[in-house]
Amino acid sequence: MEEFVGKLWHRWITQAAGGHYPKAAVKLKEVERTAGILFRAFGGDPGLRVAAAVEVRHGARRRWLSRVAGSDEKATPATLDLATLRLPPEIAAFPDAALNRDLYLWLAALAAAGQQPGAAAETDSCRRNQAATRRALACWPGLAPRYRRLVQAHLAQRLNPDSLPAAERPREEAIRRALLEPGSVDALPRSPVPSRPVMLWLGDFGTEPHGATQPSREAPTEDQAGSQQLKEEEERRAHQTERVEMPTEKNGMLMMFRAESIFSWGEYVKVNRPTDDDPNEDAVAAANDLDQLALADDSEKVASKVRFDLDLPSAAEDDVILGDGIPLPEWDYRKGQLLEEHVRLLEVTPQAASDSALPHRLARTARRLHQQFAALLPARRWLKGQPDGQELDVDAAVRAHADRATGGHPTDNLYLSLEKRERDLACLVLADLSLSTDTWVSDEARVIDVVKDALLLFGTAMGATGDAFALCGFSSLKRSQVRFSRLKDFGQKFDAAARGRILALKPGYYTRLGAAIRHASSQLARQPASRRVLLILSDGKPNDLDIYDGRYGIEDTRMAIIEARKLGLQPFCVTIDREGASYLPHLFGPAGYAVIRKPEELPRRLPLLYAQLTR
Incomplete structure (x- = not known):
């Protein structure tokens, strides 16, 4: 009561x-x-x-x-x-x-x-x-x-x-x-x-x-939940911050007060990373209850800190690096200029790749897509009333004889010509392989697994069209290591070796998208096709460990897309980021992207999106 x-x-x-x-x-x-x-x-x-x-x-x-x-x-x-x-x-x-x-x-x-x-x-x-x-x-x-x-x-x-x-x-x-x-x-x-x-x-x-x-400074907001958890995100909160002095205590375990007097989350914690690294499920709710978050400069040397970023794998487990690296420019929107040779891109190929057949679970979908793409091939047709050709045009010959009998001027176009049309297209698929693709979209599959299936089905379907295509992936670890995975080049067949390289992909690192687009554009621009499509698969915003996060990364990506269009390419982005509509129009234009709400639908919808683009 x-x-x-x-x-x-x-x-x-x-x-x-x-x-x-x-x-x-x-x-x-x-x-x-x-x-x-x-x-x-x-x-x-x-x-x-x-x-x-x-x-x-x-x-x-x-x-x-x-x-x-x-x-x-x-x-x-x-x-x-x-x-x-x-x-x-x-x-x-x-x-x-x-x-x-x-x-x-x-x-x-x-x-x-x-x-x-x-x-x-x-x-x-x-x-x-x-x-x-x-x-x-x-x-x-x-x-x-x-x-x-x-x-x-x-x-x-x-x-x-x-x-x-x-x-x-x-x-x-x-x-x-x-x-x-x-x-x-x-x-x-x-x-x-x-x-x-x-x-x-x-x-x-x-x-x-x-x-x-x-x-507070903008932080990457990546929705890393599965498809069953990809609900409408609640309104995100910014926080007020205040600058404070770094606490001098070296050991956070000594408490000079009764522990039961703590009723809420502390505003500052001197991190001594324990062996149990499980996330605190109540941290977000506790942070939202705070009016201010405290920021402090740590005076310790970087070498003495616990590192939270991603360490590079050993040479035995790392991908095979092809070449010494390619210097690439990067756009700094704050200075309004292109920084020449600011980024180094490394072409790599998966080391543990072995020849593989198409997984059995994809066979039925692959056959259906192959039939649908075969319908895209232009059929040959007879052109009537041609000056020369393989056969006589009976209708044109009858009209010419009638014109001659009545005193008219008969035409000389009396032949049928068989016209053979060909698709003059080239496509490069650039897939995001950053660590965010290691999240789960269902009980059985991660984002990286969905991307692999999408690349496998796309390559199988493209075999029915005869279009030239290449499959690539990318990730990054600061500007000194933008890793560009070559899965299938334009001159290669989509065979068991290419499928093996796709199945051997592993997620890792971050998303320096601008450099990857520039290198992919240079490869696609060398193709002789009259229409060249750059298809980008992404699951979130451009980001990296350095200043590439936030506005800087978005503006560099936008400039890379503008450069690609100047080369005569057609960039198009397919994303599973449900917040993509807030920044993708700025990057690709209102009709230059597609947001797939259910990530598990990506393998089936990617070939169909390409078919719509090139119809």
Whole structure:
């Protein structure tokens, strides 16, 4: 009974406090695509991705009912950095769902306005947001009615300046004036208490936040669950970080307090890696409960640390390296230039490969695909009314005789010619073999197993078309080792040896995609076919141990794709990354990629996608 009454009380007091309307809530995943398109259409940086923002405590004065209900303690301001436009994961600030949706679109437009050419770099948040607001309303007048509605709804929720203490009143009045007349406030007056968050501004609470916190660096977010676990990902959280000093304790086992007094996950752990390396299943939930994560610089030498990255295998277990390595350039978007000979690519071939037949489980699918691809071969046909040919065109001869008998001018095109058409196509398949492919998609297969099956079926199906094709794979370990696996070259047959090299593939390392695309493009560009398709199989974003993670890797990959198109190639990406729609349009264009929701369908769908591309 107490629990029931408590739930009723919580629901009633929360609704009475206001400021949150769950029935009118709009989630970021519902408008993420629209907001991203609007941001880029208005001139925003196309390389930025849209993601969920961080929730932080604002410390502002709250209404009495909000204090009683324990609500309205945190806010989720939208922010813009070099790699990400972060918007609130949910907006339920207004009782009208249309207003909540308009707030998402306004924040996207405001972010784009701040990136317009000629926008002055402004350090003061208030002046920066006012300037962006004026620019947005001037460039896109159609936003003005929405902006006015949002301002009126937002001001109605803010505390009345007359109800505030005298020391806080000038700041609140200045914020209201800046919203109603953007550009009219040069600076906000100081206040002993932070002002309430300004929802219509980017990265602003109406005051400087407590503590010099900043969003954490972007980390790779790879969905490494199986197909039964590949559900819609929940809204990802960014975290606020603070810089702290490195603890001096060398042994984390000595506790100067009672262990039972620890009720939550610590914000910092001095890692002494134990033998039991099982992941903590509650770590994510515990991290989400923290307002800040602590970062510290470790003064120890790298050689004395426990290494968490991937060590290279021994020479006896490693792939066979072909040659001394190939220097390749890499695009640095921060400098806006191509760094010549910045990457070294090593061509390799699996060492443990042995001649193999097609696995029995794939035989039936291979026969069906072979029949379907055989239908792609153009049939020969007779062309009538030709000046020369193998046989006489009886219809043309009769018409010519009739024309001659009636005094007309008979034609000389009296023969049938047998036309023989041939497909003039070449394709190179480039498969991602990074360590992320070692995850399971079912109880019996990993991503790497699905990729192997896809390559085997693709090679078998291509034998029915006669198209020239090559099969390759890649992985990387920093810029000094981009490993390019040659599974089948253009001049080789798809035989037992090629199947053995595919079956011997092992996942490892990371995904430096730009260098692999450049080398694959150079091989494909040498083919004499009139149409050349570069088919890329990937399961996630470009990443590596160095700065290649995040925006850097995406921009280098995009430049490599642009270079491939200049060579006359047709790049196309097939991915099982369910977040691919957030960055693949920037890389390949809206029609240059396909996302396969169920990874186990990749072997069957890959040949069919190629058939659609080359039909």
